[in-house]
Amino acid sequence: MSTQKPDVIVVGSGLSALLTANYSSEQMNVIIFTKSSKSDNNSFLAQGGVACAIEHTDSWQLHYEDTLMAGCYHNNEKAVEALTKLGPELLLEIIQQGMEFDKDKQGILSLGMEGAHSKRRILHAGGDQTGKILMEWLQSTLSDKVTIVEHETVIKILTEKGVCVGVQTMNNLGQRKEYRAKSVVLATGGAGALYPYTSNNASITGMALSLAYMAGAALADLEFMQFHPTMLSKDGKAVGLVSEAVRGEGAFLENSKGERFMDGIHPLKDLAPRDVVSRAIFYELENGEHVFLNIETLTNFEQRFPAITALCQKYGISLKNKRIPVVPGAHFYMGGIQTTINGETSLPQLFAVGEAACNGVHGANRLASNSLLETIVFSKTLADHLQSSQSSEKKWQHTPKVKGENNDIWHKRMVPLPNKSEIQHMMMQYAGIVRNEEGLLTLKRWLGTFTPYWEGVELICSKLPLEQIEIIHMLHLCYLITLAALEREESRGAHYRSDYPLAKESWKQQRIIHQVQEDRGERNGVEHHYARRDAASFL
Structure with missing residues (x-):
């Protein structure tokens, strides 16, 4: 080296x-x-x-x-x-x-x-x-x-x-x-x-x-994984982003029947926060509908949005009918x-x-x-x-994470590593836009079968190619995400639990709850979940 x-x-x-x-x-x-x-x-x-x-x-x-x-x-x-x-x-x-x-x-x-x-x-x-x-x-x-x-x-x-x-x-x-x-x-x-x-x-x-x-x-x-509401959809796959700026300039969402389904969901309608719009589209898709972004009110679309126009042309999506097929996709963490x-x-x-x-x-x-x-x-x-300072003062108690570094790891029963597509499918199905305890526990059990890989990461990664090392770290992060999603037994922002009582309440009712918290001075008192609890006092 x-x-x-x-x-x-x-x-x-x-x-x-x-x-x-x-x-x-x-x-x-x-x-x-x-x-x-x-x-x-x-x-x-x-x-x-x-x-x-x-x-x-x-x-x-x-x-x-x-x-x-x-x-x-x-x-x-x-x-x-x-x-x-x-x-x-x-x-x-x-x-x-x-x-x-x-x-x-x-x-x-x-x-x-x-x-x-x-x-x-x-x-x-x-x-x-x-x-x-x-x-x-x-x-x-x-x-x-x-x-x-x-x-x-x-x-x-x-x-x-x-x-x-x-x-x-x-x-x-x-x-x-x-x-x-x-x-x-x-x-x-x-x-x-x-x-x-x-x-x-x-x-x-x-x-x-x-x-x-x-x-x-x-x-x-x-x-908290944010899903963007409008990914360009082609043959059941998301193939690129259709910027929120398109809705900002007047485009609107509609289903196969031509219904503007956001009208009764949120006061801001098509410009509601992304988690609200993504869930609305998710439920339309669950009900067998297709979802489109209607751009009929936008003039000079091709000049104003050249990258999106090129993306549509690449995948054979005609803009002449003024409807762009969309699905939600993972966007920002x-x-x-x-x-x-x-x-x-x-x-x-x-x-x-x-x-x-x-x-x-x-x-x-x-x-x-x-x-x-x-x-x-x-x-x-x-x-x-x-x-200003290349030498940082120690402001917290630090406990290095213990890793398995001995040959005992090879005596454990090692199941074959999945490929990226398998991991992505499981995450979308059980830790996607809408989650619940049953699905998250299913995901946790599946991910848990690969625990020996990241517990013995020092020894294992010294013997594996780069692609498999990346797979191990993907599985490890997915496991930590699943634990965090299970721990937050509420719906808040991009984390939506269908088994949480308030999940079926309207946005207006949830906004009232936030306002009450604000009035009580509790706005910043909501709990943040940490993957390492001993570091919770660090901030």
């Missing part, structure tokens, strides 16, 4: 990774590792824009309240305040540095509307290509003090005496290397590829979350590696940012287009923290 020692190792290739690397490179040398190419990430796929209160009739306070409401008041209010307060200034800095967002004929920034926002505050680039244009601009401005290593997967987080000291990687040839650094940052995205229908890049399996947990870091809110707003995890010198992290900013359900703003804001707070 070769040994290299940069100041900071960043794992990932999306906006959070590049922004953190760029900000940090002002004072430090940074190396980035990505399991595939630098363009294989969710950021390149992001059609939606950046939510930010920059218009004079808007305010950070309104954006703050919208974020809390969408998150079902499960949010960390300090993180939400940082997001909405710091966002405008940092976004304007990026614009001043050369990033171009869409403008109207008068040269004024065009602001779009999306679900659960009270104001038009969404900045787009290239219509529905914001992520791609942001990434291309950022890659072109990346500091020469940042090295990018492609096609090299992190398979272990190295620790010594309860402190993160580096990573072990494996390349496509099966070669393993160790890299040491003062700090390691996980910016690997969420876990959408745990499900068969997803807007995520196929590489986003959540492997880094499992690695962090095995190294001793706390995970939080794993039960609110859970993740537990962090502060500076990206600190409960494992010293290990940091996390972006969708891989959970600082509580999104609560139980992310507000539309807050994710790109999250990368801009918290990459900066993390980089500032790294530059």
Whole structure:
């Protein structure tokens, strides 16, 4: 194994990774590792824009309240305040540095509307290509003090005496290397590829979350996976994202009978929070209906949404009849590696940012287009923290996770590993949009049969190819998600339990409950579930 020692190792290739690397490179040398190419990430796929209160009739306070409401008041209010307060200034800095967002004929920034926002505050680039244009601009401005290593997967987080000291990687040839650094940052995205229908890049399996947990870091809110309501549907498969911006501009959902089924479900109708819309579509599909996005009220659709138009053309979906077939798909993960707003995890010198992290900013359900703003804001707070101090004070009690490292593991009865499709099918069926105890227990029993693999991860992974190592970490994370979903015996945001009494109540009644909590000062007192209870006091 070769040994290299940069100041900071960043794992990932999306906006959070590049922004953190760029900000940090002002004072430090940074190396980035990505399991595939630098363009294989969710950021390149992001059609939606950046939510930010920059218009004079808007305010950070309104954006703050919208974020809390969408998150079902499960949010960390300090993180939400940082997001909405710091966002405008940092976004304007990026614009001043050369990033171009869409403008109207008068040269004024065009602001779009999306679900659960009270104001038009969404900045787009290239219509529905914001992520791609942001990434291309950022890659072109990346500091020469940042090295990018492609096609090299992190398979272990190295620790010594309860402190993160580096990573072990494996390349496509099966070669393993160790890299040491003062700090390691996980910016690997969420876990959408745990499900068969997803807007995520196929590489986003959540492997880094499992690695962090095995190294001793706390995970939080794993039960909250947001499903995007409108994935393009072709022959029973989800083949790409149809941005919420389309509904924001006036498109609406209807079933095979032409019924606008959202009218009686939520006051915001088609622009209701994503969990509400996804469940409504789920029930239509369960009743044998097909669901369509009706775009008849939109003019110049092809010019306004070129990426979606190209996607429809690719899969032979004609826009002439003004109806786009859609299904819900796994989109954004609110859970993740537990962090502060500076990206600190409960494992010293290990940091996390972006969708891989959970600082509580999104609560139980992310507000539309807050994710790109999250990368801009918290990459900066993390980089500032790294530059101000490369030696972190120990603020919590840390207990490294015990792993099976002996040959006894091979004497256990080992069932064959499933493939990714099997895992995705089980997750969608039992831990998808609608869940219940019976289904979750079925899933837990199935996943539990693979426990020896992750309990003996040190020995096993030293003998397996990369694909099977990833499968083991997928199974491990799925098991932790299932435990969290069983533990939360309520319906809140993206976590919906059909066996919870309030699950059948209307949105209005649930909103009253949240208002009562707010009036009592209990808004931020809702329980967060941690995969490691000894780290619950870390924040």
